[in-house]
Amino acid sequence: MxxxxxxxxxxxxxxxxxxxxxxxxxxxxxxxxxxxxxxxxxxxxxxxxxxxxxxxxxxxxxxxxxxxxxxxxxxxxxxxxxxxxxxxxxxxxxxxxxxxxxxxxxxxxxxxxxxxxxxxxxxxxxxxxxxxxxxxxxxxxxxxxxxxxxxxxxxxxxxxxxxxxxxxxxxxxxxxxxxxxxxxxxxxxxxxxxxxxxxxxxxxxxxxxxxxxxxxxxxxxxxxxxxxxTDDYQLPIGKADILINGSDLTMIGWGTQVHVLKEVADLLKEKHSISAEVIDLVSILPWDVDTVCKSASKTGRVLVAHEAPLTSGFGAEIAATIQENCFLKLSAPVVRVTGPDTPFPHVFEPFYLPTKWRCLDEALKLIDY
Structure with missing residues (x-):
C-alpha cells in the first residue's frame, strides 16, 4: 500500500x-x-x-x-x-x-x-x-x-x-x-x-x-x-496572524487557503479598489476568537475559506462565533467558500477546491450585499 x-x-x-x-x-x-x-x-x-x-x-x-x-x-x-x-x-x-x-x-x-x-x-x-x-x-x-x-x-x-x-x-x-x-x-x-x-x-x-x-x-x-x-524557536499556538491589513472585508483561512486569499486580496485591491484583510487562523484548536472578532467588527464583512466540505467544517464554528459576538457590526452574513459535501474527487478536483476565482466572486457579492 x-x-x-x-x-x-x-x-x-x-x-x-x-x-x-x-x-x-x-x-x-x-x-x-x-x-x-x-x-x-x-x-x-x-x-x-x-x-x-x-x-x-x-x-x-x-x-x-x-x-x-x-x-x-x-x-x-x-x-x-x-x-x-x-x-x-x-x-x-x-x-x-x-x-x-x-x-x-x-x-x-x-x-x-x-x-x-x-x-x-x-x-x-x-x-x-x-x-x-x-x-x-x-x-x-x-x-x-x-x-x-x-x-x-x-x-x-x-x-x-x-x-x-x-x-x-x-x-x-x-x-x-x-x-x-x-x-x-x-x-x-x-x-x-x-x-x-x-x-x-x-x-x-x-x-x-x-x-x-x-x-x-x-x-x-x-x-x-x-x-x-536556523536556531531553535517556537511560535504560539492559538494566535492568528493578520497577513494583510484591510478595512472593507475580512478573509480567513489556514494552510494553503491562506495563499489563495492573499491572491484574492491583491485582485480586489488592483481591480476593484477594495481593501481586504487576510487572516491566517494558524491554530484550529484553540483558535484566536479575539483577533477574528476584532477584524469582523472593523470590516463588517467576513469570508471563510477551507478545503474541507461545507457542512460542519470549521468555517461553521467561525461563522457562528462571529454572529454571536459581532452581529450588530456586520453588514452582510458570513460567507463560507469550501469544498462541496461530496467525497474528494479525482478529475474534478479543480471544481471542488475553493479557488481564487470562487473566493473572488463571493467577496464581490459580500461587498454588494
Missing part, C-alpha cells in the same frame, strides 16, 4: 510546482505560494522548503530532548515525503523507527510512550488514514489528564500528518480532517502555511503540555520555500 503507489504521489506531484517570474513565488494547481516576508524571528537563516523545515524541527527536538522518539510508517528511511530523512542514521533505531501499517497502533503506542515519560512524535502517513486512530486520539489522548484528575497525562504526544489537496490525490489522499478533532476538548490542532510557521509550530507542539495534532498541507512540502531561522 505504502511504497509503490504513494512514493510517486509524494514525489512527482509535489515537484509540479514551477517558478514564476517572481522567483519568491511558486504556483500550484489552485494558488500561488508567496513566502513570509515579515518574520521577526532573529538569528541566522537558510533557505528551506517545508519538508526540510520540518526535518530541521524534528532534528532540533531529538537533539535537545533525549527522551524524544519519532515513529510511524516508513519514517526510518525518511518517509514518503522525506520529513524524517537521515534522522535514524543520526540518532539510531531506538529513537527513530518504523511501525506496522496500523494507525490505531501508532496512536496507542504514542499515548503509552508519552504516559511513560517519552516525548512521542508520531507520523500518520496521510491525514486520510488517521480515522482508524480516531478513538485513541479523541477518547484516550484527549481525556487522559481529565479522567485521572490531573494525576497522569499524555501531553508529550504530537501527531504529524500530511493533509489537503495535492493535484491528483483523490478521495483517499486529499482530505482535510481538522474539523473532526476541533470538536474534542483536550487536543490542540494546528495547520502551518509555510516553512517558518511549520518549524516553529511543530516545536511548540512537541513541547506543549497537551497532546497536539499538526496537519501539514502536503502540496507545500516542496513548493513552499522560505529563509528559515
Amino acid at each position: 505504502v511504497l509503490n503507489k504513494i512514493v510517486k504521489l509524494g514525489g512527482e506531484v509535489l515537484q509540479s510546482a514551477v517558478p514564476l517570474k517572481n522567483k519568491s513565488q511558486r504556483c500550484a494547481s489552485h494558488f500561488v505560494y508567496s513566502p513570509d516576508s515579515n518574520s521577526t524571528i532573529k538569528g541566522d537563516r537558510t533557505k528551506m522548503n517545508m519538508f526540510q523545515a520540518i526535518n530541521n524541527a524534528l532534528d532540533t527536538a531529538l537533539k535537545t530532548d533525549p527522551k524524544a522518539i519519532i515513529f510511524g510508517e516508513d519514517v526510518g528511511f525518511g518517509g514518503v515525503f522525506r520529513c524524517t530523512l537521515d534522522l535514524q542514521k543520526k540518532y539510531g533505531k531506538q529513537r527513530v523507527f518504523n511501525t506496522p501499517l496500523c494507525e490505531q497502533g501508532i496512536a496507542g503506542f504514542g499515548i503509552g510512550a508519552a504516559v511513560a515519560g517519552s516525548t512521542a512524535i508520531a507520523e500518520i502517513q496521510f491525514a486520510d488514514y488517521i480515522f482508524p486512530a480516531f478513538d485513541q486520539l479523541v477518547n484516550e489522548a484527549a481525556k487522559y489528564r481529565y479522567r485521572s484528575g490531573n494525576l497522569f497525562d499524555c501531553g508529550k504526544l504530537t501527531v504529524r500528518s500530511p493533509c489537503g489537496a495535492v493535484g491528483h490525490g483523490a478521495l483517499y489522499h486529499s482530505q482535510s480532517p481538522e474539523a473532526y478533532f476541533a470538536h474534542t476538548p483536550g487536543l490542540k490542532v494546528v495547520v502551518p502555511r509555510g516553512p517558518i510557521k511549520a518549524k516553529g509550530l511543530l516545536l511548540s507542539c512537541i513541547r506543549d503540555p497537551d497532546p497536539c495534532l499538526i496537519f501539514e498541507p502536503k502540496v507545500l512540502y516542496r513548493m513552499a520555500v522560505e529563509e528559515v531561522p
Whole structure:
C-alpha cells in the first residue's frame, strides 16, 4: 500500500510546482505560494522548503530532548515525503523507527510512550488514514489528564500528518480532517502555511503540555520555500496572524487557503479598489476568537475559506462565533467558500477546491450585499 503507489504521489506531484517570474513565488494547481516576508524571528537563516523545515524541527527536538522518539510508517528511511530523512542514521533505531501499517497502533503506542515519560512524535502517513486512530486520539489522548484528575497525562504526544489537496490525490489522499478533532476538548490542532510557521509550530507542539495534532498541507512540502531561522524557536499556538491589513472585508483561512486569499486580496485591491484583510487562523484548536472578532467588527464583512466540505467544517464554528459576538457590526452574513459535501474527487478536483476565482466572486457579492 505504502511504497509503490504513494512514493510517486509524494514525489512527482509535489515537484509540479514551477517558478514564476517572481522567483519568491511558486504556483500550484489552485494558488500561488508567496513566502513570509515579515518574520521577526532573529538569528541566522537558510533557505528551506517545508519538508526540510520540518526535518530541521524534528532534528532540533531529538537533539535537545533525549527522551524524544519519532515513529510511524516508513519514517526510518525518511518517509514518503522525506520529513524524517537521515534522522535514524543520526540518532539510531531506538529513537527513530518504523511501525506496522496500523494507525490505531501508532496512536496507542504514542499515548503509552508519552504516559511513560517519552516525548512521542508520531507520523500518520496521510491525514486520510488517521480515522482508524480516531478513538485513541479523541477518547484516550484527549481525556487522559481529565479522567485521572490531573494525576497522569499524555501531553508529550504530537501527531504529524500530511493533509489537503495535492493535484491528483483523490478521495483517499486529499482530505482535510481538522474539523473532526476541533470538536474534542483536550487536543490542540494546528495547520502551518509555510516553512517558518511549520518549524516553529511543530516545536511548540512537541513541547506543549497537551497532546497536539499538526496537519501539514502536503502540496507545500516542496513548493513552499522560505529563509528559515536556523536556531531553535517556537511560535504560539492559538494566535492568528493578520497577513494583510484591510478595512472593507475580512478573509480567513489556514494552510494553503491562506495563499489563495492573499491572491484574492491583491485582485480586489488592483481591480476593484477594495481593501481586504487576510487572516491566517494558524491554530484550529484553540483558535484566536479575539483577533477574528476584532477584524469582523472593523470590516463588517467576513469570508471563510477551507478545503474541507461545507457542512460542519470549521468555517461553521467561525461563522457562528462571529454572529454571536459581532452581529450588530456586520453588514452582510458570513460567507463560507469550501469544498462541496461530496467525497474528494479525482478529475474534478479543480471544481471542488475553493479557488481564487470562487473566493473572488463571493467577496464581490459580500461587498454588494
